[in-house]
Amino acid sequence: MSRIPSIIKEQQQFFKSQKTKDIDYRLSLLKALKLEILSKEQAIFNALEKDFKKSEFEGYLSEIGLVMNSLNLAIKNLKRWARPKRIKSSLLNFPSKDYIYSEPYGNVLVIAPWNYPFLLALEPLIMAISAGNTVVLKPSELTKHTSKITTEIIQNVFSENFAVSIEGGIETSTALLAQKWDYIFFTGSTKVGKIVAEAAAKHLTPVVLELGGKSPCIIDDSVNLKLIARRLVWGKLLNGGQTCIAADYVIVKNNIKENLIEVLKAEIIKRYGSNPKTSPDFPRIINKNNTKRIETLLEGQNIIFGGDIQIEDCYISPTLIDEPSLDSKIMQEEIFGPVLPILTYETELDIETIIWNTEKPLSFYVFSEHSDFIESIIKKYSFGGGVINDLLIHFGNHRLPFGGVGDSGTGSYHGKHGFDTFSNKKSIIKRGNWFDPSFRYAPYKGKMSLLKKVFKYLG
Template sequence: MSGKGKKSSGQQLKPEPEAQTNPYADTLKRLRDAFNSGRTQPAEFRVSQLRGLSRFLKENRKLLLDTLAQDLNKPTFEADISEIVLCESEIRLALKNLDAWMKDERVEKNLATQLDSAFIRKEPYGVTLIIAPWNYPLNLLLVPLVGAVAAGNCVVLKPSEMSKGMEKVIAEVLPQYLDKNCFATVLGGPEEATILLKNKFDYIFFTGSPRVGQIVMAAASKYLTPLTLELGGKNPCYVDDNCDPQNVANRVAWFRFFNAGQTCVAPDYILCSRETQEKLLPALQRAVTQFYGKDPQSSPDLARIINNKHFHRLCGLLGNGRAAIGGQSDEQERYIAPTVLVDVKETDPVMQEEIFGPILPILNVQSVEEAIAFIRKREKPLALYAFSNDSKVVNKVLDETSSGSFGGNNGFMFMTITSMPFGGIGHSGMGQYHGKFTFDTFSHLRGCILCSPRLEIINKIRYPPYSPGRQRLLVWLLEHKLGLPCSIL
């Protein structure tokens, strides 16, 4: 699972910290020296570190589940599926395919280069930085780490200080399974993260809010550091009149209230007609009761809000429109009931920011065309959903909108498919990862051509003095391909 929204990765960064020293200089030098020594390059080293990550998950499974329960009251089911199992899947995929991923990739050549060897080499960037948020504090740290390790990089990990228990586990337990010369963990909050970002990295991978993403991007620009930004946004969910209200309610409720709504790809609001709303509300109430009982607060399957700051922010949003379902809260437990808001206006605060909690507003539209127009005039979302019994309606929404990912009659199950890329577009982020896409993200694709030092006579066509005949011949050679593998090297 992924999540950004109001989580801000726990990094409420200050653009200009009052730091006169660089406490991370020695750590970064140690990692850079290790990388420059070639230590991380061999496949054997990468495999050993990936196996170390696998042992970390297996040997500390109970500790990780207990810690996630401590930080977010995550049900074991949700924590296991969204945090541990998905990480294990990424590691298995990398171990199975590492040799193939690392191999030079031969490319098609034109006739002018048929006697040369042309290929793409996958090179690690060097010393990389991964900044993770608090809502899926294990998944959103380890999944990028798997790709960075597989690609042969050294890595600095910055877990969120807001998920205090998991931050401690990452700092104290994870290093026992990795090469300490090649990996390091930096702790702390906004001040420490801001100072850390003043250092030069070869690649930065950030998961967090768009606001903090702008600060990270500004810091990266000082050194022209390439980066991936996994950000958030308001994910629309269109529900067509032609649908089964209960099926839609079951699916939307699970995806919306999973992890108490603290998921960046959760449906953030519903667009539907008033007639469909009237059918959907009782179906959503039945789904909430079926999932969490008549008293959701006592359910062991509903997570809690990360801290008091986010709890109070969400309580402020409960006053928007009218709570047709839920609306209750308990500050002592940081509990907010699964809530559905109706009579919401586009200008209400709940529609101006990513909610990142168990609150689902419904806005009314009269047609799929009106829904598409509403979606298109806002920032491109990280995910977009459409529900209809008519495949033409689902495909119309898909064809006429843009988003990081799309789910037709489904929620964020695309997050479990390692063969698909995941990432935002525009305001919701840049860059992609998951599976081989993470390996590619942390690899520089180096175009290479190797030529013979002999056979200079072949090259004479390129040299002055130029002539129209030589020009025509060279153009023809550049535009045509033989289609046969040929190399003199």
């Protein structure tokens, strides 16, 4: 921690050298990062397996593949993204040419979470570097194996004055947040997000907060239940349920609840076996403390499937909960595990009562074949992003901005949106000298009529 001020000072000096604004230099490092990740692919798989017992397929699907996609996108498009954008001029400024310039903010702090420790560390770093910033990355201390390989990759590609990974616990995060940054990007819980926002406010530092919340999944009675069960089980149990955009609970039309429960049970067994603990495809909870936390949430609940908890192995089986009370802990806290509460509705007023019982969620899911119902629901409620008739897949489209609203976060990224997040947009007007209309200059007598006409036709 004693090195933090000196590292920041070195990065500030390097940024002032203007070297990071050289697009070819950025591209060379992004290409080097791509090669380094490719060479370390098996080591990354091994680290994820040690931290989560995560399969290689899931590791590539939800971490490495998305990072590589982000790198390929930046390498292919960076020159176009960084080019000044010509904007239509205003009649008031005739003659002129107007532009938006993208410039890096400067020294950026990225604090990554533990649930997708490779993806959610590397993707913000890639976009911050693409935009020309220097970066200090703080990976999670809970995923020590993945954080270690992430640090090694960054050390092998970047000099410390451009990008560095600093491992450590809460003390390290606290020391980093005590410094003055030009931009902070945080992914994690709402509770810690508020601490980050408070620290940033002391220096008026802009922040992106990628948080979480209780994301609902509404299912009406027009759907193919077997298809819905397949998609719901996949989206809920990916990464052992430790996904910020996972469906936190289901609200199903009351006349199909029992059928839904039966197909969910059958689907879980089909995918993970009668004993998911032995499945090579079912990850573990990150640590004993989080396993105990989820165990506490289950106390007093009506468990209708699963409920097997083994603290020492950080194992919780896929679990279904029937009709929990809205004021229970399991309906007040984000679950972040393989536990799915199932509630019912009869009217849209019932849905309102449930959803407005919590803060604005990060994600929102609706399963229905009724377009009017779908439109009514997605227009009524505020949330970060969502999917109709599937789960999670909005995260995978780099053309869509990804972020929350209210307690689920502020700001967004992904693809070009990520480059823009880490870029200050500078407005520039290049005024021509060949013509200088006199009506803006005093004296103003007799010019009001012309002025009003100009404002009327402003474009």
